[in-house]
Structures are given as structure tokens and as C-alpha cells.
Amino acid sequence: MSQTPSARCPFHAATDAEIAGAVADFDVFEGPFTVDPAAAMRLFRERRPIFFSPKLGYWVVSRYEDVKDVFRDTGAFSPANALEKVTPSSAEANAILxxxxxxxxxxxxxxxxxxxxxRRRALLHSFLPAELEKHAPMVRRLVARFVDRFVDRGEADLVDELLWxxxxTVALHFLGVPEDDMEVLRRYSIAHTVNTWGRPSPDQQVAVAEAVGNFWTYSGQVLDRMRLDPSGDGWMEYALRRQRELPDVVTDSYLHSMxxxxxxxxxxxxxxxxxxxxxxxxxxxEAWDEICRDSALIPNAVEECxxxxxxxxxxxxxALKDAEIAGQPIAAGERILVVMTSANHDGRHFENPDMLDIRxxxxxxxxxxxxxxxxxxxxxxxxxEMRILLEELSRRLPHMRLAEQRFDYLPTISFRGPDHLRVVWDPAGNPERADDRARTPRPLHLLGSPPRSSLARPVRVAAIEALTDDIRQITLVDPEGRDLPLWSAGAHIDLLAGGFQRKYSLCGDPADRKRYVVAVKREAAGRGGSLHIHGEVRVGDTIRILGPKNLFRLPDGSEPIVLVAGGIGITPIIAMADRLKSQGRRYEVHYCGRARAAMAYADRLERDHGAAAHVHASREGRRLDLAALAGAGKDMIVACGPDRMIDALQALCADAPDRLRFEHFSAVETLLDPSVEAPFEAELRDSGLTLTVPADRTLLQVLREVxxxxxxxxxxxxxxxxxxxxxxxxxxxxxxxxTAKERxxxxxxxxxxxRSRTGRIGLSL
Ligand code: HEM
Ligand code: FES
Structure with a gap:
């Protein structure tokens, strides 16, 4: 194994004593967490992903997979404390309550x-997409009405004048509550947040308790009035009607709290x-200007934000019982804080996680x-709501800017948003003054996940070079010369060209933000995507890409890695070899093919990776002995290549499957041919729904539709x-x-x- 000098990340350079100090000082109400919670969690995410915070009295969980596992396992981790007060109330506040x-x-x-x-099943109806769609015209009208109030003024506090x-109003409409007392309700609601998730001082506790008590009384009164005639469309009215059918499920106490x-x-x-x-x-x-130009980008921009x-x-x-989170024992009764904002910035799941990428x-x-x-x-x-708000503002006030201001946030353990958001613009530049059509809403995908088609990013083909007889290297740049999103070794992009969509691993320099480099092999027997790219795509063309996305990551840690590439599988592997070298990790890389002349990047591999690189061209009698490689030690193997190579490695590592991480480069055929496929029923046992999956749709598509x-x-x-x-x-x-066993x-x-073989399938969803 070869070794090269290390380039160390500052988070990895922190000493154990520094980390212990950070754990001891961790506080959600003061210090770095209140300024930028995601940034404050980074050290923990990298170095101490699960820790017990003595100040808080909670286990804190910071990595994406661990947070998700805690959410997933309701048998071990109960949400019973979700609405508990983080700061216990004083005796005086308790008396008021x-x-x-x-x-x-x-x-x-x-x-x-x-x-x-x-109960969730009993009350789900009002949240089904078809029901929610009924609220869309009201939300549109409401947003337009509020924007009308300040559009000609040139400045506004969007929090005070729109976003609350x-x-x-939509919440009250959705619940079926009359729209009186809006200001009072806003005050009550802030009090409830401070009471539950904040750290009120003893004096504040008294005022907060008074408001929360009033909020409780108010909620009961609204409910009592509603009981007299629960025939309306609101969720609470629906719940009252369900109570008549299911009194043990939808109880009085539940309705009042709800x-x-x-x-x-x-x-x-x-x-x-x-x-x-x-x-x-x-x-x-740039991101704002893009959504001003193209409303199709708004749904994904909302998710990205x-x-x-x-x-x-x-x-x-x-914890309901003694359990574990990623190997950390958690005793029954211990409390856990899952930090979603940290999980959402976890580079193990999201490429260049701190960057805003609306695509x-x-x-x-x-x-x-x-x-x-x-x-x-x-x-x-x-x-x-968020999509409509962004559409209205980006269409009618595309020229608005943030005013000079300091952003203040109420310190709470869970809720976070600025108290005010002041914007300014020149009303003379309002598009609707020049053209009345600017008052008309643009098309907008209102419900569910954003459509994937809206995420494609235009890029220009800057260079095409022949690497071998049938492999071409394609260099892509942003059409405006802007930086492209960062990527990590193993990432790929999807090229969309000529009606085809094909995945290619990125194999250039990840530090070069100006270009992406992919290598495309001409597959004469393929489905036409690579033939199109070889035959039709020219330098100067603008095509579209999806990604970058990484489904094939290098294992974390410092253990040695054996990289194995077969044929065009070299593309992610060479990026990984570059990365391991720059990290100073121990690695070796084996690259197999038939003849050297047909093996892209063989020279570069040897030049850049010296003794760590091994090129095996079978026609030159240098065939790689996979059995010897897999049997040689216990090192982690990371491989990309044709199915037969991956199958062989899987068989050789069958006794320790975790040692092998791989990517096939041939995908399954995913286009559905309705003349061959059969529809089937999917019974969702946890949600009580039965869905029909038609011959031309996937189960995933049908689930998203509901x-x-x-x-x-x-x-x-x-x-x-x-x-x-x-x-x-x-x-x-x-x-x-x-695996075959799992199937x-x-x-x-x-x-x-x-799909289903038997026409019907029961799912735990
Ligand atoms: C639950 C976030 C808007 C109704 C939750 C949970 C979170 C959350 C984190 C707990 C999830 C868990 O324990 O796994 C948000 C955010 C929102 C939002 C970030 C806005 C951007 C809404 C709206 C409604 C709503 C508009 C009602 C119309 C609910 C309900 C639950 C819930 C009923 C409980 C679901 C259950 O436990 O089965 N929400 N929420 N939320 N949210 Fe929201
Ligand atoms: Fe990747 Fe289904 S989304 S296997």
C-alpha cells in the first residue's frame, strides 16, 4: 500500500479535549447554536455524532442516517416528550395554568x-392531496390580497405583513376555526412556543403561562361552538364527525389538545x-433571479430551503426500552434530541451540503x-403555501432586496425563524406597472414532491476528446461561466440529451468548480443514449444535466482501501483514488480491461498514482486474480465494473459482505412497457389505504400521488x-x-x- 502526505480538515484536527469541552458547553439557548445551528453541529457530526449533553440532559443525534433511524423506530424511541416543556415551569406559572x-x-x-x-388513519382524509387542492384558490387570493397592501410602498416587513x-389564516381555514382574534392568536401561539420549547425567565413564565392558559380556554370555547354544528369543511369539524363514529379513538381530551x-x-x-x-x-x-425567471424551479427551491x-x-x-443508536447504548427513559438541521447538512447524504442548490x-x-x-x-x-408565497413575490417584486438589518431569532430548542424580514424595492420598477400580465399567476406545481423534470441544469459542451476508439471525454461548463456545484468522489450526473437520460460518473478535478468531466463509452448494443452522445452531441451544444449526486461514497475512516475498476468503471474509481491520495489514506487501485489501448485513463492512473496503481490488461497476459485479491487481507474493497466482476467479488466476500462496496455500471431497464406490465393493488397496512398501481406507473409514483x-x-x-x-x-x-437471499x-x-407477481401486495406503510 502506498501513502502520501495528508491534507487535514480542521474538524478532524480538533483534539479529544477540545471535543469534550464542546460537548460540555453545548447549549441550544446560548452561543454558536443560536447563531447558526447547522454550523454549530458540524464538529459533533464529524467527530462525536451522538453525545450526551449535560447542560440539556439529552442525547444529541446529528448524522442523517442516525436521525432517520431514530424517527423510524417508534418501538424503541417514543415521541411522548415532543410537547413536554424543555424548561420546567415555576410554581407560580403552574398555578396560573x-x-x-x-x-x-x-x-x-x-x-x-x-x-x-x-387515530392518524381516522383523521387522514383532510390531508389527502385531492382535499388539499381545494384550498389552493383561497391561498392564492389571500396571498395576492396581502401583497396588494404593500406592493406600491417600496418597503415591507414580510414577517409582520405577510408571513404570519x-x-x-390558512391554518384557521384548514381547521375550520373562525378568523377573528388573529392578533390575539398570534400572541398566544408565540407564548405556547416559548412555554414548550423555549427558556423563559421566571418573570416571563408568568406572562407566558397566562397567555397559554387563555389559549387553552379559547381552544375549548371554539370547540364547544363547533360541536353545535360540525358540518363544515375544516379538519376539526371532520374530527368531530369522526368522534361520533369512533368515540374511543377521537376522544374529547384529544380534540382539545389537538x-x-x-x-x-x-x-x-x-x-x-x-x-x-x-x-x-x-x-x-442568482437563485432568486432564477426563480423569478422560471416558476418551475420554485417547488424544489422550497425543499432546498x-x-x-x-x-x-x-x-x-x-427511549421506551434499552436501545442503541449507531452502537451507542441508550437506556430506557433517556431523552433524545434529533437535530434535523444537522442531518440536513450531512455530507454523507447531500453533496456539497452547505450550498444552496435549487436544482x-x-x-x-x-x-x-x-x-x-x-x-x-x-x-x-x-x-x-410556501410555493404560492414565493411565486407571488418573485413575480410581482422580482427586484426586491433585503434591507440592512440584524436578524433576531427567538431562542428555542425546535422552532427557528427570524422575528422580522425587512425588504426594499423601487415601486417604479414593479413589473405590473409596465405590463398588467404580471398580475397573472404563473404555472406552479402545487402538491407533493417537486417534479424531477424541473431540476435539470443547462450546461454547455466545452470540449470532446477521444480517449480510446469508443470512449469520449466530455467537458461541461455553466453556460454563463458560473461555478458548478461541488461534488465528491463517486458522484455522478445524469446527462439528458436527445430524449435520453444516462448516468455518468464525474472523473475530473473536484476542486475545479468551472467544469465537469465525464467519460462516455459507445455501447453499440445499448438503448441508444451513448450512441446519441457520440453521434449527435457537439462542442458548443447546450444540454441538460441532473445532479451531481453521490450514491457510491468512499467509506469514512482511516482504514486502507482496495479500489477495483473494470472497463469504464474506472471513472468513479479514479476520482476515488485521487481523493484517497489527497487525504493521505492507504490505498491501492486495480484497473482491469482487455487491452491497454482500450482502457481510458490507464496512463493517467499510473502517472498520478505510481506504485499504488496496477493496470491489468488481459490480452497482455496480466489478468487480475480477484480471488487472490479478496483473500489477501481484510481490507475494504470498493469496486465498479461489469456485472460478472461484481458478482464474482460478491461471491468471494460472501462471508463478510460489509467488506465490499460496489456500483454496477449497467442499470436495470426501468422504462415500463404497459403492454407487458400488469396493474396490481398495494395495500398500505399502516395507513389503511389500498392503491391501484396501473401498468404504466411505478409503485413509487402512485405512493407520491397520495x-x-x-x-x-x-x-x-x-x-x-x-x-x-x-x-x-x-x-x-x-x-x-x-441479494438472492433477501429476495x-x-x-x-x-x-x-x-412490482407484484400476484396482483396484490401488502406493505408496511
Ligand atoms: C408533525 C414539521 C407544517 C400538521 C410534524 C413534525 C415535524 C413537523 C418535524 C414531527 C414529525 C415526527 O415526529 O416525525 C413541520 C414543518 C412545517 C409543518 C417544518 C412547515 C414548513 C404543518 C402544517 C400542518 C401540520 C401546515 C397542518 C395543517 C402536523 C401534524 C403532525 C405534524 C398533524 C403530527 C403527525 C403525526 O404525529 O402523525 N410537523 N410541519 N404541520 N405536523 Fe407539521
Ligand atoms: Fe434507488 Fe429505488 S430509488 S432503488
């Missing part, structure tokens, strides 16, 4: 199974999230809405991110993720490509 008979109890968000799912009022918690859940979250999004977009003028700066930055769980194609994987059984029910309403967001990366059976649990029914597996067990399937 008692005088109002304050009894905030279980609502959906802090309820354990199986009661929670039973719209989500609060009324109060619902007002906060539905408006404060959305108000803060939109304020955060506008701040981010206006600070990044929720990822980078969501309004709920952390959430709580309590990022896995941004909806963010955890700002939670994940799993309790994932935010209102997410599609929130998304709709508002169930499954994460997905590759959408062609390669990455495993869209996995769902199977309860019964036989699966027609079409992915390349599951035979029939306990999970990939929703993006696999």
Missing part, C-alpha cells in the same frame, strides 16, 4: 403506537419556514418534516433508498440492491422498479 384547567395531553405528534396510527398572517397544538403546528412552522426561505434566496441573488434552514431544527424522542435532486430527502410514522401530516399544505413521500435516489433499482417493507404478496424484484425472504422491495 392550573387556574385555566390547562391539560395539554396527547395529540397525534406525541402519541405512541398502536393508538397513534389508528397568511399561514395563520385544537391548540394544531393552530401552532399549522401556522408558526410555515411562517418561519417561508421567512427562512426568503432570507436564503434573497441572499443568493427547508433542507438548509428548516423551521423545526430539532425534535425530541424518549439539487435529492433535496426532498431532508428531515425537516420528520420521518416515518409521525412525519408531518401537513407537509403538503405547508409546501403549497402524498406519501418515499425517499428515492436513483429511481432505477440501484441505490436502495426507496425500500418499503412487505407484509405479504409475492414481489417481482427488479432492483440490483437486494427469497420477500420482506422488502424497491418501490421505484419492483
Amino acid at each position: 392550573a387556574s385555566h384547567d390547562y391539560a395539554m395531553n396527547r395529540t397525534l405528534v406525541n402519541e405512541d403506537e398502536p393508538a397513534h396510527m389508528e 398572517e397568511v399561514p395563520l 385544537m391548540m397544538a394544531g393552530i401552532v403546528a399549522a401556522h408558526e412552522t410555515t411562517a418561519h419556514a417561508t421567512a427562512n426561505a426568503l432570507r436564503l434566496l434573497l441572499e443568493d441573488r 427547508l433542507r438548509l434552514s428548516g423551521s423545526i431544527i430539532a425534535w425530541r424522542r424518549v 439539487r435532486d435529492n433535496t426532498t430527502d431532508h428531515l425537516s418534516f420528520g420521518y416515518g410514522a409521525h412525519q408531518c401530516l401537513g407537509k403538503n399544505l405547508a409546501r403549497m 402524498g406519501i413521500d418515499l425517499p428515492s435516489d436513483c429511481e432505477e433499482g440501484l441505490c436502495g433508498s426507496c425500500e418499503v417493507g412487505v407484509v405479504d404478496g409475492e414481489v417481482d424484484h427488479r432492483d440490483m440492491v437486494l 427469497a425472504e420477500n420482506r422488502r422491495m424497491m418501490a421505484c422498479c419492483s
